[in-house]
Amino acid sequence: MATYIFGHKNPDTDSICSAIAFEHFKTEVGENVKAMRLGEVNKETNYALSYFDVQAPDFLEKVADETEVMLVDHNEFQQSVDNIEHAQILEVIDHHRIANFETSDPVYMRVEPVGCTATIIKDMYDEKNITIPKHIAGMLISAIVSDSLLFKSPTCTNRDIEAAKALAKIAEVDVDTYGLDMLKAGADVSDQPVSAWISGDAKEFMMHGSSVEIGQLNTVDPAEIYKSIDEIKEEIQIIIENKGLSLFLFVVTDILNNDSEVLAIGPAKDNVEAAFDVTLSSDDRAVLKGVVSRKKQVVPNLTRAFES
Ligand SMILES: [Mn+2]
Structure with missing residues (x-):
C-alpha cells in the first residue's frame, strides 16, 4: 500500500500543494506514495489547483493502526489525521515548532525555520538534481505566496524569496500578479457561511x-x-x-x-x-x-x- 503524505487539518495552500509536490518528488526517487488531504480545499488553494490544472488529493479522515505516513507542514498530533498516534510516521517535512509529537520508531525529520514547507521541498529537488515540472513549480510557488502573504509576513526568509524567484520561471508566472490574484481569490469569503x-x-x-x-x-x-x-x-x-x-x-x-x-x-x-x-x-x-x-x-x- 502506498504511504500517505498529508498536511494538517483545515488544510491551507502549503498543506495541499506541498503534499502534491512531495508525492511527485518521492515518486521520482522510486517510492510508492500518495498525497492526501485532511479537509476541504479552500478557495485560495482551488485557484492554484485550477490555474495549474492539478487535481486535489483524496480526503483522508483517519488512518488504521500501523499505516505508513509522511507529514508535511505540521507535526503536532492534534492537527494531524485521526489515530496518528498509532500510525508509522516515516518522515516529517515541516517549518513549525515541534510539539505534541512522539514516535516509537526512528523518523526522518527535516524541520527548518523557513517561511514555507514548499521552500524545503524545492531545495530537496535541487539537492537530488530532480527536474521540477511546470505544474509542480506552480504548486510550490503558490504555497510560498500563501504562507508568506506575498513575501510580507515576518516568517518569510531570503530562502523563500530565492525559491519563489526560481519557481516563477519554471511555472511561467509573474509572481506579484499571480500571487495577488491567488490571495484575493482566497480572501473572497462573501459566499461562505x-x-x-x-x-x-x-x-x-x-x-x-x-x-x-x-x-x-x-x-x-x-x-x-x-x-x-x-x-x-x-x-x-x-x-x-x-x-x-x-x-x-x-x-x-x-x-x-x-x-x-x-x-x-x-x-x-x-x-x-x-x-x-x-x-x-x-x-x-x-x-x-x-x-x-x-x-x-x-x-x-x-x-x-x-x-x-
Ligand atoms: Mn506552511
Whole structure:
C-alpha cells in the first residue's frame, strides 16, 4: 500500500500543494506514495489547483493502526489525521515548532525555520538534481505566496524569496500578479457561511495546559467581516463549549495593510491583552498592528502569556 503524505487539518495552500509536490518528488526517487488531504480545499488553494490544472488529493479522515505516513507542514498530533498516534510516521517535512509529537520508531525529520514547507521541498529537488515540472513549480510557488502573504509576513526568509524567484520561471508566472490574484481569490469569503470563516483555517494549540484554538481569516476588508460579529460570537461560543477551550482567538488579517483585527472569546481572554499589550474593546476585539503571522507572532506571544 502506498504511504500517505498529508498536511494538517483545515488544510491551507502549503498543506495541499506541498503534499502534491512531495508525492511527485518521492515518486521520482522510486517510492510508492500518495498525497492526501485532511479537509476541504479552500478557495485560495482551488485557484492554484485550477490555474495549474492539478487535481486535489483524496480526503483522508483517519488512518488504521500501523499505516505508513509522511507529514508535511505540521507535526503536532492534534492537527494531524485521526489515530496518528498509532500510525508509522516515516518522515516529517515541516517549518513549525515541534510539539505534541512522539514516535516509537526512528523518523526522518527535516524541520527548518523557513517561511514555507514548499521552500524545503524545492531545495530537496535541487539537492537530488530532480527536474521540477511546470505544474509542480506552480504548486510550490503558490504555497510560498500563501504562507508568506506575498513575501510580507515576518516568517518569510531570503530562502523563500530565492525559491519563489526560481519557481516563477519554471511555472511561467509573474509572481506579484499571480500571487495577488491567488490571495484575493482566497480572501473572497462573501459566499461562505460564518462557520467557515471561523473554522476554515483554525488550529488547536496546547498552551501551559490550556486548550487554545486560533482561527485566521484573510480579507481585504476586516470591517465587512465584523458586520456579522453577533453571529461570529455565537459560533465561537459553541466551539468553546464543545471542545472545552480556554480561549478561541479569531484573527482577521487585512492582506492589503498587513494588520490583524482579533476577537478573543473564552475564560482566558485576558491573556490576549497581556500577550499583545492591547486592551480588548467592549465587544472583545483589538487591532494588532503589523501582526499577520499566527505562527511567528500570535502563537509565541500568546504561549508566553499563558506561561506567566
Ligand atoms: Mn506552511
